[in-house]
Amino acid sequence: MAATDLRIPGPTPLPPEVLQAMQTEMTPPRNAEFREVFSELLAQMRRFHGTSDTVVVLPGSGSSGFEFTLVNTLSPGDKVLAVSCGSFGERYASVAEMLGLDVVRVELEWGSAVTTDVLAKVLDQNPGVKAVLYTYSETSTGVANPVHEIGALVHDHGALLLVDAVSAAGGIPIEMDAWGIDMIFSGSQKAWMCPPGLVIVGVGQRAFEAYQQAKFPRFFFDLKIAADRAKEGTTPTTPPMTMIYALKAAADLIDAEGLNNVYDRHARLGAFVRRGVSELGYRLVADEEYVSDTVTAIYPPDGVDATEVLARMKSEHGIDVGGGLGKLQGKAMRIGHMGYTHQPDLERTLTALSEVTNQLRG
Ligand SMILES: Cc1ncc(COP(=O)(O)O)c(C=O)c1O
Numbered sequence: 001m002a003a004t005d006l007r008i009p010g011p012t013p014l015p016p017e018v019l020q021a022m023q024t025e026m027t028p029p030r031n032a033e034f035r036e037v038f039s040e041l042l043a044q045m046r047r048f049h050g051t052s053d054t055v056v057v058l059p060g061s062g063s064s065g066f067e068f069t070l071v072n073t074l075s076p077g078d079k080v081l082a083v084s085c086g087s088f089g090e091r092y093a094s095v096a097e098m099l100g101l102d103v104v105r106v107e108l109e110w111g112s113a114v115t116t117d118v119l120a121k122v123l124d125q126n127p128g129v130k131a132v133l134y135t136y137s138e139t140s141t142g143v144a145n146p147v148h149e150i151g152a153l154v155h156d157h158g159a160l161l162l163v164d165a166v167s168a169a170g171g172i173p174i175e176m177d178a179w180g181i182d183m184i185f186s187g188s189q190k191a192w193m194c195p196p197g198l199v200i201v202g203v204g205q206r207a208f209e210a211y212q213q214a215k216f217p218r219f220f221f222d223l224k225i226a227a228d229r230a231k232e233g234t235t236p237t238t239p240p241m242t243m244i245y246a247l248k249a250a251a252d253l254i255d256a257e258g259l260n261n262v263y264d265r266h267a268r269l270g271a272f273v274r275r276g277v278s279e280l281g282y283r284l285v286a287d288e289e290y291v292s293d294t295v296t297a298i299y300p301p302d303g304v305d306a307t308e309v310l311a312r313m314k315s316e317h318g319i320d321v322g323g324g325l326g327k328l329q330g331k332a333m334r335i336g337h338m339g340y341t342h343q344p345d346l347e348r349t350l351t352a353l354s355e356v357t358n359q360l361r362g
Pocket of ligand 1: 187
């Protein structure tokens with residue numbers, strides 16, 4: 001069971017096995033032992049992403065995935081579509097704009113989902129889109145967008161499907177090949193149960209083909225160099241060895257539990273939290289049809305101040321709960337339940353939340 005009361009949506013608590021792995025002594029970074037560990041990790045990651053293609057693991061935070069996916073598949077001035085429903089979808093669009101892409105930005109109401117119907121309409125209205133930028137689990141609202149049903153639609157419009165799975169991967173299912181995802185990225189500090197510091201990117205064949213035409217200059221995040229080095233069991237620059245040992249230990253824990261059992265646990269915990277907070281009078285930010293099982297964003301009951309709830313959860317119960325992001329700052333809260341998180345952790349969180357809420361209701 002988790003030893004901390006870190007209930008924010010990342011970084012998440014670290015299992016003892018991961019902490020232990022981080023004490024591994026350094027060796028020459030490209031020796032045979034290290035390559036074997038890293039190659040095994042990459043094979044596990046391919047399985048966890050549902051792909052027989054490529055996964056690369058590189059130094060970087062989740063946000064480096066925004067840049068990696070864009071610069072390796074596109075050229076300045078290319079038209080891309082970013083339909084967002086929260087803070088991270090908007091960030092993907094902003095990064096694309098900063099890089100000089102021609103971004104068709106559609107911002108949906110926060111809490112709603114980017115459904116197939118919405119996407120179909122916008123794609124029809126915007127011919128010539130080269131890529132769709134999509135957020136799987138929108139961490140700011142707790143929405144899980146239906147990425148499993150949009151691949152064919154995106155490809156029928158001649159576009160690539162690029163997916164931010166930072167708060168999804170390792171916690172809720174990903175089937176890259178079956179769903180037609182061309183590139184998908186995540187960060188080590190969420191459901192992967194590791195500290196921040198690694199970006200994990202799944203890459204399909206279409207993305208490799210797009211790479212051949214992509215004219216963005218790049219060095220640190222060049223896909224071909226990364227994929228070639230990955231085949232050799234290493235990274236283009238000195239491997240972040242400690243982090244890779246940590247992620248290997250986490251991947252072994254996922255395999256020991258069973259990937260589907262990990263997903264089932266997240267589904268159970270997600271439902272448990274949503275039921276618990278609703279009973280206390282909180283309202284989900286997310287449309288109930290599209291909830292994420294890794295994070296729950298909630299509005300407090302009338303008369304209860306979100307900032308005060310967060311402060312008392314911390315000062316009186318030692319529990320860190322996430323605040324609202326962007327336009328939800330001060331209005332909503334976010335409970336993380338991904339990675340190394342179990343039922344007793346969340347029971348304690350809900351008991352504390354009940355006490356704090358009752359105090360504030362007066
Ligand atoms: C969905 C999503 N995308 C991107 C990011 C950015 O990740 P990082 O802060 O590791 O750069 C986050 C971080 O919370 C996230 O939740």
